[in-house]
Amino acid sequence: MAWESDAEVPTWPTYSEAMAMQIDPRRVNMTATFSESVTDVQFTVKDPSGAEVPGGAAGDNGNKLWTFTPGRQLDPETVYTVTVHEGKDLGGNVMSPYSWSFTTSQPDTTPPTVTGTVPAANATDVEPGTPLRVTFSEPVSNATVSVKDAAGSAVAGTQTVESATALVFAPTQPLTEETVFTAEVSRATDEAGNVMAASSWTFTTAALQPPENSPSVEYEYVSPTTDEAGEVTSSLTPAFEARVSDPDGRASTLTVQVEHDPSVPAQGSGLIWSGTSVSVPSNGWAYLSIPAGKLAKGWKTRWRARATADGVNGAWTAWHMLTVTVPSPAVARTNAQAQDPLPTDRPFNYERMTISACRQARLQSGRSYHAFGWAVVKPYTACYSRWKGWATYKTDLYTNLPKEPIKNGVMMETVVVMNTYLGNADGNGVIGIGNVGGQALRPRDISVTTSIENIRQMRDGVEVTQATTSRSSSTSTPPVRTVPPATGSSANAVWTD
Template identity: 50%
Template structure:
C-alpha cells in the first residue's frame, strides 16, 4: 500500500509510514511539521487484503490550523520600573508561545541603542512592539575588606589544629594568603576557597610553637573589579601538650652570677638536669626572652638554642649563649625543655634574672640551682 501526502502546490510531503499491530491502521508521520493555514491532499493506493483483493484509489484533503494571534510578552527580567538592578543581570523576555526573530532594543539614558533580531511565531504573526524601563544600581566603588579572621589579631596560645581563615565583606575572587615566620620565611601551604566570601590556608607542616606568625592577605577583587588594600595580622602559636612518656628538665642552673644574684657575664651558661621516663638520652633547648615587665629594652625572643649532643637520663646538659645577644642592664627570663627520640617535653617555668656585669659587684663562687625539690645557696668571696 502507498500513502502519499501532497501540499497545495502538488509537491509530495516527506515522511514515513508505520503499520499498527493489527495491520489495519497505517500512520504517516511528516518529516517536518506541516505549514500553518495550508490545504493538503492524501492519496491511498495499492491496498490488498489477505485474499489478494485490491482496493480502488482513495483520497481526501484537509487544512491546517489558521493562527492569527500575535505573540505577546507575559513577563520580563528585570521587571518593569525595577530599581537597583545588578549591572551584570541578564535581560530576559518571556512570550506566550514559541517565537523566533525577536529584536531587542536596549537604550541607556543617552539614547544609545543595542539592537538584536524580530521575534515571530510559527504562523508568521509578528508581535506588537513592547517596551519597559528599569534602573541599575549605582556604580560599585567600595573595595572589599576583611571582616573576620581566624585566629583573631594578636591571639596567643593558638592551638595547632586551628585553621587560618579570612572572611571578606562581599564575594571576591583572586585572594592570596601568605603566612610568614618571625624571620620572614614564607610558610608552605594550600589555599582553599571555602565560600564566595571566605578562604582558608592550610600549612603543609606544623607551625612553630610559641612563635609569632604574620598573615598577609592581598589581591581579593569584587564583581565590579575593586581590589582590596593589603591586610595583615599576627598571632602566636601555643604549645603542643607533651605525651606521658615525654622527657623533662628537673632542675636548672645559670652561671656566673654576682653577689646580688644577677648575671655577671654577657655569655652565661644555662644548665639543666634532663630525665626521661623510658631512660632515653635527651637534648636540651633553651629560650631567652626580654622580661615582659621590663621597659625600654625590647620585647620577645632574644635567643634560642639546643645542645648538639644527647645527654644521658639524670645527667646535666649545658648551653652557652653566644656573644652579642645580651646587653648589660637588661632584665631577661629563660626556660629549658628536653627532647628524646623526637618527643618534646614540657618547658620548665620561666626564670627571671638581671644582666649586671659591673665589676664592683662581689663575684659569686657558686650560683643558685633551681629545681623541683632543692636549692643550693650561693657563696661569695669578698676581699
C-alpha cells in the same frame, strides 16, 4: 496530529533594573524574564538626550531569560530608559513593548579588604593542624592564599571557596610546631573589577603534645640571682641549669630559649637567644650560659627549657621571668690616711644575723623547704639556710617534700652565718668590737658559724635516729689564725679566706 491555536501574547512579569535604582555604570546588564519562550527580542536603551546605547541581546533558559549587554560603559549618575520589544512566542504572537528606567551611580572604585583571619594576626600557640580562613569585606573572585615558614619555604595545601566572602586554606600536612608562619592573600577581585592589594599576617604554631616516652626537665634555675624568687640577675651572661631525665635512660639535649618580656614591647619582641647543651645523661645536670652581647642592663626577659632525646621533644617548662640589673661600676677611690681615726670602741650596728634568726627568716620566707635553700646578704653579714640530705628519692622543687617514700637516707637542717668587720682608719682594728676571746680583730677577719640540726636517718623505711644539734664557729684572716668559738657553739674550726 492536531495543532492547538496559540493566541496568547507573551508577557514580561519581571525585570532586573527598576526605576530609581542606583546601578554601578561599569557592571550594568539589563535582563528580562518572559512567561514563555520568545524570539527576536530587542532592547532599546537611551540616555536623557535620546542617544541609544549600543549593545547586544541574548536569550537563555530556553529563551525565557534575555540579557542586554551594553557595548560601552554607561555614564555615572544618569537616568537611562530601557524598552523591550519585538519579542515573539512560538505561535507568532508579538509582545507589547515594555519600558522602565534606572539611574546609574558613581563607579565602585573601592577594592575589597580582609576583615578577618583564622588564625588571627600575631596569634601564638596555634594548633599545627588548624586550617587558615580569610573573610573579605564583599564578594570576591580569583583570590589566592599562600603560606610560608620562617625560611620562606611554601607550605603545600588545598584552597577552597567557603562562600562569596570567605576562603579556606587547608595544609596538606600539619604545620611544623613552634614555628612562625606568614600567610598572604592576593588577587581578590570584586564584582566591579577592583583588585585588592596583597595582605599578609603572621602566626606561631604551638608545641605538639609530647609522647609518653619523652624526656623531662626539672629543677631549672638561673645563676646568679639576687632575689628570693630567682627572677633578678646581676649578670649579662647568666647561666641556666636544669636536671634532665628520660624514661628510657637516653642521653638528652637541653634547649633554653630567652626572649623579650611581651609586657614591655618598647624594649623589643621575640627570641633573644636559644642555646643547647648536648649529650646530657639521664638524671644529669646541664649547664649553659648566654653569650655576651645578647642581654642589656635593665632588660626584662623570660626564659624556658625543654629536653630532647633521640629526636623526641619533651614539654617546655613554664616561662620564667628574668630581669637584668647589672650594678654600676664602682667609682675609683684614692687611699688616704684619715686625719682623725675613728676609735675602735665607737658603737656600730653591724645588723648581725644569728643562727636562729637566719633559720627563722627562712621559715617565714615562703621558701622554707626550697631545694636551693634561702639566703640573705647584708654589708657585714650573710647567712644561708636549707635542708640538706642524701637519699635515693625524688623531691618537689618548691616544697622539698619527697615524691615517694624515703627508704634509706639522711636529712638535716643546715645554717651558715658569715660576718665581716668595719676597719678603723689605720687598719689595725675594727669598729665596735675590740676583740674576740682576748684576740684583737683586724678588718680582713671573717667569722663563720655553722649549724647542723634536726638530723634524721631512715633505714629500710624506718627512722632510726633524730640527732640534736652540732655547731662550729671560726674567724680567719691570712695568715690563718684560730679564734675561740662564739658563745653557744659546740665546736671550733679554722677557716681561711
